[in-house]
Amino acid sequence: MPELPDVELIAGRLRRALRGARVVAASGPPGRMLRPADPAAFARRLKGRVVKDVTRRGKWLRIDLDGLRLFNHFGLTGWWRLRPVDAPAEPYERARLDAARGKITVSARYVDPRRFGRVVLDTADIPEWKELGPDPVRDGISAKGLADVFARSRRAVKDVIMDQTVLAGIGNIIATEALWHARLDPRTPCERLENADAARLVRELEREIRRELKMREGVHGDVWSDDFAVYGRTGKPCPRCRTTIKSAVVGGRTSAYCPRCQPRR
DNA sequence: CGGCATGTTGCGCA
DNA sequence: TTGCGCAACATGCC
Numbered sequence: 001m002p003e004l005p006d007v008e009l010i011a012g013r014l015r016r017a018l019r020g021a022r023v024v025a026a027s028g029p030p031g032r033m034l035r036p037a038d039p040a041a042f043a044r045r046l047k048g049r050v051v052k053d054v055t056r057r058g059k060w061l062r063i064d065l066d067g068l069r070l071f072n073h074f075g076l077t078g079w080w081r082l083r084p085v086d087a088p089a090e091p092y093e094r095a096r097l098d099a100a101r102g103k104i105t106v107s108a109r110y111v112d113p114r115r116f117g118r119v120v121l122d123t124a125d126i127p128e129w130k131e132l133g134p135d136p137v138r139d140g141i142s143a144k145g146l147a148d149v150f151a152r153s154r155r156a157v158k159d160v161i162m163d164q165t166v167l168a169g170i171g172n173i174i175a176t177e178a179l180w181h182a183r184l185d186p187r188t189p190c191e192r193l194e195n196a197d198a199a200r201l202v203r204e205l206e207r208e209i210r211r212e213l214k215m216r217e218g219v220h221g222d223v224w225s226d227d228f229a230v231y232g233r234t235g236k237p238c239p240r241c242r243t244t245i246k247s248a249v250v251g252g253r254t255s256a257y258c259p260r261c262q263p264r265r
Numbered sequence: 266c267g268g269c270a271t272g273t274t275g276c277g278c279a
Numbered sequence: 280t281t282g283c284g285c286a287a288c289a290t291g292c293c
Contacts, residue, residue, distance in 0.1 A: 003271055032288080059272080076272050077290080092290090114290050116272060128273095155282065164273090171271055231271090252284070254269085 002074030004169030005212040007056050008137065010080045014063065015054040017082050017106050021099035022050050023065070028119060029094035029110070035120045045121060046070070051099065058132045058168025063097075071126055075116025081109045095119055132168035136209055141167065147198035150190035157193060158186035159251035161205065170205065172253050174212065176231045178204040179255075185262045186255040187248055192265050230256040 028034045028042030049065035056062070063070040072078070081090055085098050085107045094117070095110040110119070120126055134141065149166055150157070160166055162175050170178075179186050181204040184197060193201075215226070226232075229239050234247040238258035247256045 006271080073272080075288095076270070078272095114270095114272095114288085116288065116290095118273090153281090159282090162272095173271055226271095249284095253272090 002059055002076070002078055003171035003174055003212070004056075004059060004135075004137065004209060005216055006079075007059050007061055007074060007169070008213060009216045010074075011054050011056040011061055013082060014061070014080060014108060018051040018063070018097070018099050018108060019053060020051065021101040021104075021106070023047055023097055024100050024105070025096075025098040027096050029112075029115075029117075031115075033094060033112070033115055033117055033119055035118065042119075042121060046097065057129060057135050057138065058164055059171070060129055060132065060168075062129065067123065069122055069125070071118070071120040071122065071129060072110065073118040073128070075112060075114065075118065077114040078110065078112040078117035081111060083107045083109055131165055133164065133166045135168045136170070136206060141202045141205060143195070143199040143202045146202055147193075147195045150193045150198055153190040155190055156186060156250045157184060157188045157190050157201075158253075158255055160190055161201070162251065162253070167205075169209075172255075173228065173231050174205065174208050176256055177228055178208045180230045180258060180262060181208065183261050183263075185264045186250045186257055188265050230258060232256065 023046045026043045026046035028039040030039065031037065034042060045068060049068055052064040052066060054063050059073060061072040085105045087107065090109045090111045092111045092113040093109050094112045094115065097108045099106055149160065153160055158175050158179060161170050178201060182201045184201060230245050233245050234256050236245055238245055238261060241258065241260050243258055243260040245256050246259050247254050
């Protein structure tokens with residue numbers, strides 16, 4: 001379920017569970033999910049370290065330990081669950097950190113059926129982390145900044161707001177929903193957008209992120225209602241004007257939109 | 266069975 | 280240089 005709000009939720013849970021705890025055992029994911037691709041070294045390097053903090057930037061999670069950083073991207077199906085240390089492995093469990101804070105122990109399990117996720121160990125920030133653009137929650141979005149990016153690009157607006165070096169954390173759902181709220185066709189070339197469009201889009205991106213964060217608040221399990229205006233609703237009526245929702249492919253991703261509320265320009 | 270999926274990267278081509 | 284399309288990664292679900 002990984003977009004910015006999902007990673008934010010998990011970062012908070014992991015922070016509360018792991019901060020100040022010492023890793024007593026660890027195991028890493030197999031194959032290409034891990035960097036360096038050496039599960040034995042992964043366990044060895046982590047064991048005995050204390051978790052200092054858990055942070056998020058865009059869709060990346062970073063677990064800070066004393067002298068080591070663990071970076072994790074959820075890919076398409078990544079997730080974390082907190083379990084008792086002696087609980088059996090979760091289905092599709094790919095990595096785990098068993099930690100102890102005094103007598104309190106907890107096991108953080110990284111599950112990822114499709115294995116598109118990444119786990120990276122490094123002593124410093126990795127390029128994928130450093131190259132991220134401003135995070136809408138951590139840094140805020142500057143309407144002026146976005147308008148400047150738009151002015152210099154002919155790419156489709158949806159493609160640009162999902163570019164992680166432009167804005168960190170915007171995925172297909174947030175982009176699709178925010179563009180509907182802002183009444184912009186996802187295929188609109190950026191250079192045709194005016195400052196007012198950029199300002200409106202910034203507001204709607206922020207609103208959509210807040211809305212999705214709220215959707216997950218107070219949810220104890222990992223299941224919540226997903227109630228979207230157009231995402232996943234191709235062929236159904238637009239909630240605003242009842243026109244049939246259409247879809248187009250932008251940057252290789254399905255983009256639902258209302259042809260009446262989001263006219264082409 | 267075919268088609269689709271909340272993500273990213275890398276390659277070929279215009 | 281810019282931008283685009285597409286395959287690949289691996290698996291579940293409808």
